[in-house]
Amino acid sequence: MTAVNARSVDSTTSLGSQAPLITLENVRWHVPTPRGLVKAVDGVSFSARDGEIVCLVGESGCGKTTTGKIAAGLLTPTSGRVLYEGRDISSLRGDDFSRFRRGVQLVHQDPYASINPMHTVGATLSAPLRRHGFAGSSSAARTRAAELLDLVDLTPSNDFLDKYPHQLSGGQRQRVAIARALTVEPRFIVADEPVSMVEVSIRISLLNTMLRLQRELGTGFLFITHDLALARYFAWGGRIGVMYVGRMVELGLASDLIANPQHPYTRALLSAIPEADPELTRTKTRVELRSLEIPSLLKLPSGCTFHPRCPQFETGLCEVSVPQLRAPGSTVAELDSSNVHAVACHVVARG
Amino acid sequence: MNGTVASAIGGTGVFAPPSRFRLPWSSAVDARVDGSKLPKEVVLSVRDLTVAYRVRRGMVQAVRKVSFDLRRGETLALIGESGSGKTTLALALVRLLVRAAKVTDGTVVYQRDGRAVDVLRVGSDALRHYRWNECAMVFQSALNALNPVLRVREQFIDVARAHGMTNRATAVARTLELLKLVQLDAERVAGSYPHELSGGMRQRVLIAMGLLLDPQVIILDEPTTALDILTQRTVIDLLRRLKEERQFALILVSHDLALAAELADQVATVYAGRIVECGSVADIFYRPNHPYTVGLLNAVPTLSGDFRSLVSVRGQPPDLIDLPRGCSFLPRCPFGTPECEREDPQLVSVVPGGPSIPGAGSHTAACFHAPTVAKGFSRRLKTEQGDEVASPDASAKRGTR
Structure with missing residues (x-):
């Protein structure tokens, strides 16, 4: 395991099943706007192994969706690289590139917008099956589409094949979206807030379906959410990364990060979340922030972007330089290993 | 509108x-x-x-x-x-x-x-x-x-x-x-x-x-x-x-x-246009008597306590134009019996002789099986002493019924 821990991010050496499937290397997404440069994503690095679950958590505007789009190859980062099976995706051509495209699929947030209302469920699923050669004939595509619907618990699947999206509930639509992502047998699915538009009482069953897919098919997930409790549930066996205005501030095993948060921002978030238990939620100790204002992406604070709000702010340290994401007590960034708890905070790093 | x-x-x-x-x-x-x-x-x-x-x-x-x-x-x-x-x-x-x-x-x-x-x-x-x-x-x-x-x-x-x-x-x-x-x-x-x-x-x-x-x-x-x-x-x-x-x-x-x-202070669970359970916040979260309340509580992910698998309330909310016969929650209920189909349960006090109108000091539920539901539930994340304990898996019990 130590070998894995010390492995530097740019290495392309294969470590068997431990080699990351997908790696984001210091990716940035800087957008020039009339009012100045917006640093939506500013140097995010992490990796996911085959079948691993990684959750990105953060408030709106923190860049988690942009990061997800970069990981899925939908956005080309303005700097930094995305590696798929150790190869930079921007250098992939022809078959190699379509292998990446098939290997990484996206499930969008809004199932009311992401599914063509004019096509039946069967047609929605058959199109990619035929296009990518997973089904040789339309009847084979239909059979496979029915299997996929079974897989995402839309049963009896034959009832759903000829339905149009408007005949389905939000949860059912999202299941169709997941089935569509599965048509090309991906190894990794980027799911951007997949349950936020779904009725609360059935969110869990959708997550349970996704967790079953991860177990049975070995599909990895990059799960993007603003809800830490959902992230804890979904990523229990995986990792959670917390983002704050374009940067990853903490990354660690889900169980460890929630039980033992290190970064002041993560601690503030966890202390602020109401819990569905009256005694617990009313007696929780709160981390008080120095300011409630979320900085503008156009005018980010110097040094650590959290310093104007941070309760542990120290003059002469926090506003001077940007803290790097690293495990406390070590000096190298060790981001692709599964059990390192990394924090981007000067005060925590000093110990 | x-x-x-x-x-x-x-x-x-x-x-x-x-x-x-x-x-x-x-x-x-x-x-x-x-x-x-x-x-x-x-x-x-x-x-x-x-x-x-x-x-x-x-x-x-x-x-x-x-x-x-x-x-x-x-x-x-x-x-x-x-x-x-x-x-x-x-x-x-x-x-x-x-x-x-x-x-x-x-x-x-x-x-x-x-x-x-x-x-x-x-x-x-x-x-x-x-x-x-x-x-x-x-x-x-x-x-x-x-x-x-x-x-x-x-x-x-x-x-x-x-x-x-x-x-x-x-x-x-x-x-x-x-x-x-x-x-x-x-x-x-x-x-x-x-x-x-x-x-x-x-x-x-x-x-x-x-x-x-x-x-x-x-x-x-x-x-x-x-x-x-x-x-x-x-x-x-x-x-x-x-x-x-x-x-x-x-x-x-x-x-x-x-x-x-x-x-x-008071919480009322609303299902298909009715209040199906109402009680003090502690009653509802620690001593729920209606299977729908239990279903909702079992579907909420939490940050504290041990990890436990969660289950959604199965099925879909009913069609409010054409409501099911008897209890409207029956098609989704793990506790259903033929009795539930015959008659729609009224909202009654779960404590014998207690007030049946929701409000301070009353705990009411509209379920024939309220005592059974209440007995099968336990989900406290924190004990009176303040330390976190594993909550017995209420969902597993529910499944066997």
């Missing part, structure tokens, strides 16, 4: 009546009811409220025979899935229902200073007074509830003028005072347009606006949905502080159980 709602929210400027039309509350003679049987601290007493929407396919029974008592300074949370009728119920309390909706039965008795009136029968002038002066509604989605082309200050003044506060200077002073109360930079926010404010600020502006006329009852529809975690926390803390200081009664409409756990 939008017309009615918008005119009640504050976009009333142009059409606001001059102050001379404002009638005192006591003018609602025709709607006066005998309040002598009503306990003095009850501000809102709802009985058998039934609302149906007329649609092409038939009647949507959105609210069915809802009764509850709300006391001064008390917070009642209505929780349930979307489409369960909780928002319709809230709208009916301030008579803001769309034209297609009709209150077909029931009374909503409002009491202040010993005088009681049936809100459903008051005339338009008294109704105008009742709304906002007595009972304010703060709408879901702070983005849409404010008028985008008016500065915040003007929207407050509109409301004030529509309700008889004609002196502009007084209204402005009160506006600034309220904006300060909700922890906003009063001067700046008052002069801003809604688009210049963040979601959390807009939500706080709306809460301040609700307080403008110092009502006895405030209805909040999903006050923290669509807000970021830290902003949500500010709004929750603000509401808790305000209700302590101002002692208004609060009706909280939400699908968020955690919000109810934070703020509510």
